[in-house]
Amino acid sequence: MTPPTDTEERRIAYGAAFTEGLAQMMAADPTVFVAGEDVGRAGGVCGSFRGLNDRFGDMRVVDTPISEQAIVGLGTGAAVSGLRPVVDLMFMDFILVAMDQIVNQAAKLKYMFGGKATLPMTITTSAGAGLSAAAQHSQSLEAMLCHIPGLKVVMPSNPYDAKGLLISCIRDDNPTVFVKHKRLLGLKGEVPEDPYEVPLGAASTVRSGDDVTVVTYGRMVHEATSAANALASEGIECDVIDLRTLQPLDMDTVIQSAQRTSRVAVVHEAVRFGGLGGEIASQIAEEAFDYLDAPIERVGAPFSPVPFSPALEKEWVPNAEMIGERIRALAAA
Amino acid sequence: MDPSPETLLDLHRRMVRIRHFEEAAGRLAEQNRLPGFLHLYVGEEAVAAGVCANLDDDDQISSTHRGHGHLVAKGGDYGAMMAELMGNATGYCGGKGGSMHICDLDLGMLGANGIVGGGVPIAVGAGFANKYRGSDRVSVVFFGDGASNIGAFHEAANMAAALSLPVLFVCENNEYGEFTPRDRTMAITDVVDRAAGYGMPGAIVDGMDVVAVWEAANEAVSRARRGEGPSFIEAKTYRFYNHHGVQTLGMKYRSDDELEQWKQRDPIELFEDRLAAAGVLDADGAQAVHAAAEADIEAAIAFAEESPLPDPDSLLVDVYTQAAYSGATA
Numbered sequence A: 001m002t003p004p005t006d007t008e009e010r011r012i013a014y015g016a017a018f019t020e021g022l023a024q025m026m027a028a029d030p031t032v033f034v035a036g037e038d039v040g041r042a043g044g045v046c047g048s049f050r051g052l053n054d055r056f057g058d059m060r061v062v063d064t065p066i067s068e069q070a071i072v073g074l075g076t077g078a079a080v081s082g083l084r085p086v087v088d089l090m091f092m093d094f095i096l097v098a099m100d101q102i103v104n105q106a107a108k109l110k111y112m113f114g115g116k117a118t119l120p121m122t123i124t125t126s127a128g129a130g131l132s133a134a135a136q137h138s139q140s141l142e143a144m145l146c147h148i149p150g151l152k153v154v155m156p157s158n159p160y161d162a163k164g165l166l167i168s169c170i171r172d173d174n175p176t177v178f179v180k181h182k183r184l185l186g187l188k189g190e191v192p193e194d195p196y197e198v199p200l201g202a203a204s205t206v207r208s209g210d211d212v213t214v215v216t217y218g219r220m221v222h223e224a225t226s227a228a229n230a231l232a233s234e235g236i237e238c239d240v241i242d243l244r245t246l247q248p249l250d251m252d253t254v255i256q257s258a259q260r261t262s263r264v265a266v267v268h269e270a271v272r273f274g275g276l277g278g279e280i281a282s283q284i285a286e287e288a289f290d291y292l293d294a295p296i297e298r299v300g301a302p303f304s305p306v307p308f309s310p311a312l313e314k315e316w317v318p319n320a321e322m323i324g325e326r327i328r329a330l331a332a333a
Numbered sequence B: 001m002d003p004s005p006e007t008l009l010d011l012h013r014r015m016v017r018i019r020h021f022e023e024a025a026g027r028l029a030e031q032n033r034l035p036g037f038l039h040l041y042v043g044e045e046a047v048a049a050g051v052c053a054n055l056d057d058d059d060q061i062s063s064t065h066r067g068h069g070h071l072v073a074k075g076g077d078y079g080a081m082m083a084e085l086m087g088n089a090t091g092y093c094g095g096k097g098g099s100m101h102i103c104d105l106d107l108g109m110l111g112a113n114g115i116v117g118g119g120v121p122i123a124v125g126a127g128f129a130n131k132y133r134g135s136d137r138v139s140v141v142f143f144g145d146g147a148s149n150i151g152a153f154h155e156a157a158n159m160a161a162a163l164s165l166p167v168l169f170v171c172e173n174n175e176y177g178e179f180t181p182r183d184r185t186m187a188i189t190d191v192v193d194r195a196a197g198y199g200m201p202g203a204i205v206d207g208m209d210v211v212a213v214w215e216a217a218n219e220a221v222s223r224a225r226r227g228e229g230p231s232f233i234e235a236k237t238y239r240f241y242n243h244h245g246v247q248t249l250g251m252k253y254r255s256d257d258e259l260e261q262w263k264q265r266d267p268i269e270l271f272e273d274r275l276a277a278a279g280v281l282d283a284d285g286a287q288a289v290h291a292a293a294e295a296d297i298e299a300a301i302a303f304a305e306e307s308p309l310p311d312p313d314s315l316l317v318d319v320y321t322q323a324a325y326s327g328a329t330a
């Protein structure tokens, strides 16, 4: 995660890093356009598209009707016709409205057509709980998308990756899904001004240790890191791996770490059952079973819709304390 | 049909009760005493009141993210509503749903909805159940101008008409979906134009005139009860507060002038003038209705604030129904 050295340090927010990356891609490539609900005049409901409509006009920053299926279809049709669309679905829960267009159409066209179609489309959206937005505005549904051959999926944890992964997604010739976390939008970090790519399919190790490997992504990188920092004072040292891209998965980085530490925990905010943790754990079991000293631990949300009340939601979203407890038990196992 | 004096007073009371609930919710939100999103119905009261005054508890409605007004109009309990907005155990949904999922199935209120258009097919399903049972119940779906652009609306409207279901489609056209004006997202001015495409009769009403809404709904509901199928009402209305939360003046997406002009046509003030002129309710009488609603809302807030938080053990309760099959229900 080392930024190019010729750039002075500059700290901007995760949301602003997204906007900057998008604006730079639009400026550099006239085939890049954005479409989505409230992305134009309003600049996006979370401000992620602010200023783009003024700068690039209505044809390139398109306010759409509330029509998620048609928004993704617009992107798919425009992509096979030579444009490079970025289509926004506001909150990740709403991708479900467009699932046919994403899963049956965009993800499969190239393959079904014997390779003839190219779909350089990026779908952007925001996921995550913790804001009392309740069951239909808080979900983390990335596992559903990662299950679909033909899609690529990223979930950045910090401003640097937000910009770099977005640029990589836009430049990629496949349908990609770029998932922000709502609660990271204001997080500030170092972001070079010039455009750069964070390669798709490359994890980063955000903290090193020899006792336990913690595999995570998105906002949980921060919870897992603070759990790991607290555990260090007890003499438990964790490798914390930020996957960054979820499809394709960088399993090499994960396996190498697992072989060194012999203990692995996978942490995500999504519901634990059927979450990516299961896939990651089984790949580790397949590739590095002989190295393991303990069963692989999975931390994820309980098996319920996201509750509204803060009193319940705080029990639902995994946090540093919960993660720390499980890692401590794992280290002792 | 002309509304009786009792109906007029009923309409007034429903509107006033919505207004006071929403104003109180807005105040609490501004004091950070309500978690989550809050979409207020202030300005649109005549629509919910005018429609719901034609319904019985057995008739169903499905609602939107802007759903408090629909529930109050259907007879919802202030205390259980306020407690839900606060996320407390005594709330309508035990704190699990909040503002966007507030419901009262005993009153036929099938839920506010976080998904735009999500409630439309559900009301059609309720209408199907009513027809299936041979009852004369009707279902009503409230939805926004913005929601009329989503596939679920079109599929459900077509299905309701094709199956001739007893459903009333009520479009609350407040000219905006979030922060984007209607003319940027559809090429027609009147959403009701869409009804014809599905073979449904449609009418436009002044959504700030509760009697006009009541009359149109009365006709449509009677038609549905007679088994003559669905109809569509477009109520032209306006929200006085922001898309969510309260703040309004100085918002970039609509002008202060436009807002002030609509506020000149406050549905409650318009109606109170009319009630006074007709000798049905004078200013003192109207004031008493406001005072009663205000007292109720204060009591509801006190009840909600004294209520316990949900027990963390309830987190995994009600993901599934546990009861075993007990034979056919009615």
Ligand SMILES: Cc1ncc(C[n+]2csc(CCOP(=O)(O)OP(=O)(O)O)c2C)c(N)n1
Binding pocket: A037, A066, A068, A090, A094, A097, B064, B065, B066, B114, B115, B116, B143, B144, B145, B146, B147, B148, B172, B174, B176, B177, B178, B243
């Ligand atoms: C499927 C879906 N897409 C987008 C949203 C975000 N959203 C919430 S309310 C809203 C605007 C709805 O406009 P309208 O139907 O006119 O209702 P109004 O808010 O004006 O009452 C949008 C886009 C959502 N909740 N669900």
Ligand SMILES: [Mg+2]
Binding pocket: B144, B145, B146, B172, B173, B174, B175, B176, B177, B178
């Ligand atoms: Mg609207």
